[in-house]
Amino acid sequence: EADIYQTPRYLVIGTGKKITLECSQTMGHDKMYWYQQDPGMELHLIHYSYGVNSTEKGDLSSESTVSRIRTEHFPLTLESARPSHTSQYLCASSTGEGGYTFGSGTRLTVV
Amino acid sequence: AQSVAQPEDQVNVAEGNPLTVKCTYSVSGNPYLFWYVQYPNRGLQFLLKYITGDNLVKGSYGFEAEFNKSQTSFHLKKPSALVSDSALYFCAVRDWGSGYSTLTFGKGTMLLVSP
Numbered sequence: 001e002a003d004i005y006q007t008p009r010y011l012v013i014g015t016g017k018k019i020t021l022e023c024s025q026t027m028g029h030d031k032m033y034w035y036q037q038d039p040g041m042e043l044h045l046i047h048y049s050y051g052v053n054s055t056e057k058g059d060l061s062s063e064s065t066v067s068r069i070r071t072e073h074f075p076l077t078l079e080s081a082r083p084s085h086t087s088q089y090l091c092a093s094s095t096g097e098g099g100y101t102f103g104s105g106t107r108l109t110v111v
Numbered sequence: 112a113q114s115v116a117q118p119e120d121q122v123n124v125a126e127g128n129p130l131t132v133k134c135t136y137s138v139s140g141n142p143y144l145f146w147y148v149q150y151p152n153r154g155l156q157f158l159l160k161y162i163t164g165d166n167l168v169k170g171s172y173g174f175e176a177e178f179n180k181s182q183t184s185f186h187l188k189k190p191s192a193l194v195s196d197s198a199l200y201f202c203a204v205r206d207w208g209s210g211y212s213t214l215t216f217g218k219g220t221m222l223l224v225s226p
Contacts, residue, residue, distance in 0.1 A: 006154075031212065041149075041199055043216045050212070058213070090154055099145045099203075100214060102154035 003027045006091050006103035013081055013110055021076045021106045023091035032074040037088040081110045113138045113206040117217035124192045125225050132187040132220045134202030144185040145203040192224045
């Protein structure tokens with residue numbers, strides 16, 4: 001049973017709208033991550049956090065922003081959605097040395 | 112720096128035959144190695160990991176992987192493939208001790224098992 005939850009699972013939204021993708025975990029993990037998965041299925045790290053009030057940009061430049069006000073919550077926000085933002089977004093969390101636990105993902109379509 | 116290569120975009124195998132999905136890695140220190148599987152419209156699921164110890168690691172659903180330090184490889188194997196094994200497989204590495212705390216993933220290999 002997944003202990004990391006992403007909502008919504010699917011989202012279709014118009015260009016220019018502001019959206020927030022939610023990610024919450026109940027495992028008490030300090031580290032959390034956002035990945036963008038392109039149509040070729042490759043994973044690109046866009047944001048990560050080592051703990052509360054800690055956020056870092058990942059390897060792939062992204063117009064999105066994140067916040068980490070609580071350990072369990074790591075939302076991702078797009079201020080103005082564009083068709084180029086259409087993708088699957090995966091959230092994950094981890095302990096210091098273990099692997100990642102992934103959420104089920106949010107598939108975003110911007111029309 | 113750390114990197115992972117999965118040289119095959121797709122692997123085709125008949126049900127009942129053994130399967131191998133290849134992965135090679137590059138790290139400056141000691142590797143932590145992982146395999147994940149992704150089914151359509153789902154997140155990634157953990158299969159197995161190598162941290163230290165025995166070079167042959169056993170994981171979920173009958174999968175295993177062999178760590179080979181000299182060849183810097185961590186190939187995923189299963190003695191007898193099932194149609195339900197058809198999915199996208201990702202290899203990942205972290206260079207423990209180098210300061211990197213994020214996993215680097217390979218590009219993924221699609222496994223197709225035919226009946």
